[in-house]
Amino acid sequence: MDTYDLITRNAAEVVTEEELRALADAPDGKRVYVGYEPSGVLHLGHLLTANMLIDLQDVGFEVVILLADVHAYLNDKGTFDEIQATAEVMQEQFLAYGLDPERTEFVFGSTYQLDEDYLLDLHEMARSTTLNRAQRAMAEIQGGETAKVSHVVYPLMQALDIEYLDLDLAVGGLDQRKVHMLAREELPNVGYESRPAIHTPILADLTTGVGKMSSSTGVTISMEDDAEALEEKVNSAYCPPTRDPDPTDDGEERKNPVLELFQYHVFPRFESVVVERPEEYGGDLTYEDYESLADDLDSGELHPADAKGTLASYLDELIAPGRERLQELRD
RNA sequence: CCGCCCUUAGCUCAGACUGGUAGAGCAGUCGACUGUAGAUCGACUUGUCCCCCGUUCAAAUCGGGGAGGGCGGACCA
Structure with a gap:
């Protein structure tokens, strides 16, 4: 590049x-x-x-x-x-x-x-x-x-x-x-x-995909979230199995916030992303870039639930050093 | 400095005239359904009614004082 x-x-x-x-x-x-x-x-x-x-x-x-x-x-x-x-x-x-x-x-x-x-x-x-x-x-x-x-x-x-x-x-x-x-x-x-x-860009609200993710309203992922909190927050995110969600009934534009987090937070910081998946659902998947992951979600090859679990663990890895530093500073 | 308006649930607000200690929408929480979330059903939660004093058997509501916020006036006329 x-x-x-x-x-x-x-x-x-x-x-x-x-x-x-x-x-x-x-x-x-x-x-x-x-x-x-x-x-x-x-x-x-x-x-x-x-x-x-x-x-x-x-x-x-x-x-x-x-x-x-x-x-x-x-x-x-x-x-x-x-x-x-x-x-x-x-x-x-x-x-x-x-x-x-x-x-x-x-x-x-x-x-x-x-x-x-x-x-x-x-x-x-x-x-x-x-x-x-x-x-x-x-x-x-x-x-x-x-x-x-x-x-x-x-x-x-x-x-x-x-x-x-x-x-x-x-x-x-x-x-x-x-x-x-x-x-x-x-x-x-x-x-x-x-x-x-x-x-x-300003990323979309995690739970609705509408408007912006705000620290004052709605769910925000921060440096102090532990693995469990991340899992909970990511799992509660709006995530239809598509790249381009339909607008709301009021005509407001909607994004897929889970994909956004992959695009803007995960792929820029990792060479590749491995989705660990039970054999029952087809086994592990590896992605080198955002586009292929998004395509798979869109086609149905990648299930939102698997995408979410993966996202949570990568975010955890990104946040962990800062989280630990925060903890040290507070001690 | 003067005048007017506002302050009630997380948010937007109703209720005040005609006192009987509070409601709606949205949000939120929990179930059901989906291998996620949403949507959709079903259930549920939420309050120093801005503060103080007074009237009253009883005050969110009436009276007085105060606080915070908003808007306007002033000179040109």
């Missing part, structure tokens, strides 16, 4: 392809980042972008992880001390998950976001950005909450971070799309260059 195909294999969107191809042609030393609001326990959403970072790291990019303590503070996630303590725990989990400790730079936002030059740039950007625009950029992140002034400052800071961290590329979930678009438009207005971005 060539560099470009590898780093975009799980992308929902690349902005823009031309700009990213240029980076892919000479990736050594290029800097890419994802910013995360500190969270005590990583969930699959975090790991999805982490997978992309691992790929980028493998092809030569320098990976920067922004532990966005100031952003979390603006988003009312606790006291500054609490947020920073949480950020430390988060960093440990990323390392346990598989990011190279030698080549991953963790940066606390507060180490530069409170500097005078940053703040003056922020204010300059505030002058050139309309309230409407900033609010729309924040809508996905903010959820149903009433907009506060902090909420419109937040995306402006994300835009500036891309400059101040000296990045060549931004990665984020599709929920970050409007923020990145705002950054691309506003950075030039304050004298900086805009950068390309890659967005991961």
Whole structure:
């Protein structure tokens, strides 16, 4: 697989392809980042972008992880001390998950976001950005909450971070799309260059296949789930024996979340996937890539129940190191 | 600073006028059926009714005070 195909294999969107191809042609030393609001326990959403970072790291990019303590503070996630303590725990989990400790730079936002030059740039950007625009950029992140002034400052800071961290590329979930678009438009207005971005998809809700998997509602798989919890959660997942589930009666689009997890979480991290199956159902199956597994589920060759059991055990293997690290930190 | 509206189950809300200690939808849980889940049946669970004080035999409901949230007014006129 060539560099470009590898780093975009799980992308929902690349902005823009031309700009990213240029980076892919000479990736050594290029800097890419994802910013995360500190969270005590990583969930699959975090790991999805982490997978992309691992790929980028493998092809030569320098990976920067922004532990966005100031952003979390603006988003009312606790006291500054609490947020920073949480950020430390988060960093440990990323390392346990598989990011190279030698080549991953963790940066606390507060180490530069409170500097005078940053703040003056922020204010300059505030002058050139309309309230409407900033609010729309924040809508996905903010959820149903009433907009506060902090909420419109937040995306402006994300835009500036891309400059101040000296990045060549931004990665984020599709929920970050409007923020990145705002950054691309506003950075030039304050004298900086805009950068390309890659967005991961937002995976579907596990139990319904509709909408997005959310940590606030529904079932979320996280770093602290043990094998038993994973089995339970995966087993309760919506999984019709098809790649393209029918829409709901209300016409909402539906995905097969079990397949999504194979595609975005399992295959990127394993060379091959072995489905252990009793002789009665045809014996073991081995897959080298996602497509063949999805085809088999679609054709009926692979039964959803077998797919689920397999998925749970691979997820367990992915999560185990982080889970153990979390446990150590809590002792 | 002034005015109006809102606060009841995890969520969206009804109930308040005409006091009798609470309901619906959705969600959730459990069975049945499927070698998974869903769908479909069948059963079930859920509450400091925002807080305090008062009136009353009795307050989610009436009166007073307070908290949180939302919206509007102000100048131009």
